[in-house]
Amino acid sequence: MSIIETRNLTKTYGRIEALKGVSLRVEKGQIYGLLGQNGAGKTTLIKILLGLVRRTDGEATLLGEPAGTVRVRRRVGYLPEDHQFPYYHTAYSLMDFYGSLYGVPAPVRRRRIPETLELVGIAGRMHSKIKTYSKGMKQRLGIAQALMHDPELIILDEPTDGVDPMGRKEIRELMATLKKSGHTIFLNSHLLGEVEMICDRVAILQRGQLVREGTIAELTQQKGLYVVRLAEGQSFPIEAVAQQGYTVRPLSEPPGAVEIAMHDGQTIDPVIRLLVERGLSLRHLVEQKQTLEDVFMKTVEEAEPGVDRQRRRGAARPVGGGN
Amino acid sequence: MQSFFAILKDSYREAVDGFVIYVMLGLSSVVILVVASMSFTPAEPAVAMEAIVQRFAVIFPDKGRSRVISASFENRYSASAVKPEGDGYRLRLSVTANSSRGDDPDNPQAGDSFRRTVAAWLKQPGRTVKMSDLAGKQQPTGPGGGGPPPPEIEFSFNHEATIEEQRAVTDAQMEEFLRNQFAVHAGLTASVQRRQANEPQYEFDVTTTGGSAVRGWPHTMKMFFGAVTVSEDVNLGTVLWIIEDQIINGVGGAVALLIGLIITAFFIPNMLRKGSIDLLLCKPIGRVQLLIYKYIGGLTFVFLITSFTVGGIWLAIALRSGHWDPRFLAVIPLLTFTFGIVYAVSTLIAVFTRSPIAAMIVSIGFMLFLYIVGQVKTIFDRLRLEERGDNMPQWAFTLVEILNNWLPRYKDLDKLTSKLIADGTLTEAERRTFGLASIEYPSWESTILVTLAFIAVMLALSCMRMVRRDY
Known part of the structure; x- marks a missing residue:
């Protein structure tokens, strides 16, 4: 059974199409990352899953039940982006309030609250008013309240927003621990490096459309691109290599280096043999790594060239924005 | 129920976080303290009974049932030999009548x-004269000069009775008259027995029940x-009536309504x-549940305040005066309902x-609007009752009727609360002389039902919006 499944999910706000037929599946125990620029529809998608926003068309299920129902929300923990806690609460009283809304019995709350706050590292300040907290502490509290009732699915919208590097590492470790204990995490983040580090699968939304989806390995799959440099004073046999069917391009940096692109079924081995046969000394051979950021930038640019310039001219944002 | 109490508790936390609540509680405490500082020392029985019987000059025709006031200053009442008996007093009541005009049957x-x-x-009562007519057609205004005129009080000068009618008055009727006067003027239950005396001197043995805590003492x-x-x-x-009705209610x-509105106006927008x-x-938790619980949270806050x-004032009054009438406590649910x-x-x-800010401004504006409608309705009712509304256009009456019928009964709730307090504090005579008996009171049923219906419609519209909106 999929933990999250959407089929052709569509949301329109008047003439604005916030989601255009999004279909995705999240399996149990996965950490699933959702990427996209601001206004891509990430938060709208999450809000539809939780019933905060009504879908225009399509289907969405959570934990095998229709998304957004009261019953299913009991099994989900959610950290919204740009959340604002009631200023008059302390961390303890807020957790107690939210725990009551989740139906957690009082004795369990009394035990769980300090435990959960300890987990996110703010137990020492749990009786201080939230208005005295730093942004990072509020973020940690946000994560704690999402974990309070031990949900099966945890949806986190920008969980490390405003958290210092040390705190971000702790949150990543926490997510890994939660995953090990069988929880499913649906993560929405702008920090591509973090997503790459912890997510099993990633989807990229662009202007309401799902443009890429797969495992990190699938998305960052290499296309056979190498940078080669010979010993000083030796020149690279560009024509000879090109005659073997490779595409060779001289690079300005580092000086004397070339970029060799493989084509279908080709490997770098024939090139190395040719260099050895000619008595040339290889000093540098590196396969070009593709990061998730590269994939993301390329995907966004391919899907909609010049989209950033258009957005700056003022595209309308859907209600409940932040995505 | 867990969610319900969680939201109530949350509303309470929100309310007590600001300083306004402490100002309000401080003011309330000062008022309670001032009331608690009052002392009420009952007059000595002999002095008190003498003072009470002096009020008998004011009478209400039709065996005390008429709202018309009459007065007869020719009789001299006096109380003597006042002694405690049971939980009341025994006394001699003497009436010295005036018979100096002879027995001419043609002289009324x-x-x-x-x-x-x-x-x-x-x-x-027969022929009556209105207070406004006595005042040279000048309409007196309410306390402080503003607001609608006080209820019109009518006076009767019909003290005429033929010699035959006077002779037909029996001892039992005299006793009944005096029993009624004790009840109307002092709230005392009395048994009256005529003693033999030579007319125009009248003597009565009176036994009252109820101590000095009766409202007319x-x-x-x-x-x-x-x-x-x-x-x-x-x-x-x-x-007690001045404290409970005029000052507190x-x-x-x-x-309380204004401060309550200011504090609670933040509850839902903040949420x-x-x-x-x-x-x-x-x-x-469902959206409707969430909103209704939050609404009840606001009401609970005002209810507690x-x-x-x-409750504090009632307790202070009761402890200081010995008057334990619970009707004043009805102000708590009625004010919360309002x-x-x-x-x-x-x-x-x-x-x-x-x-x-919008919630605050509109609701306070609406409260004022309801108050004005209620005041206009009260004035129009009186004009109609006294047949003085001939120069008013009919559409004005119709408009006020429609508004009053369809809008919540803000003013009516106030009227009914005041009546409840007056019934628990004032004597019959005072209620009539203050004009409270001349007011046309609405029914509890229609007032509460129309108001409840209005609240239900407002909340239904709020819930519809809340359910349909994307957040």
């Missing part, structure tokens, strides 16, 4: 003034723990703030605008 003022008074008391009233003497001869009920009620509402709506203030009207409007505006 002839005969015996006491017999004439009792005969007039037995009859309908004269008291010496002091404030600030005896430092200031306010009055040495004031009816306990009158003082009137001024205090309006202040609906972006970033805040997401945290609530993702919890396993009102309970503290009214607040429910304006808070329902505040909720509707909050759901549509998410602005506490």
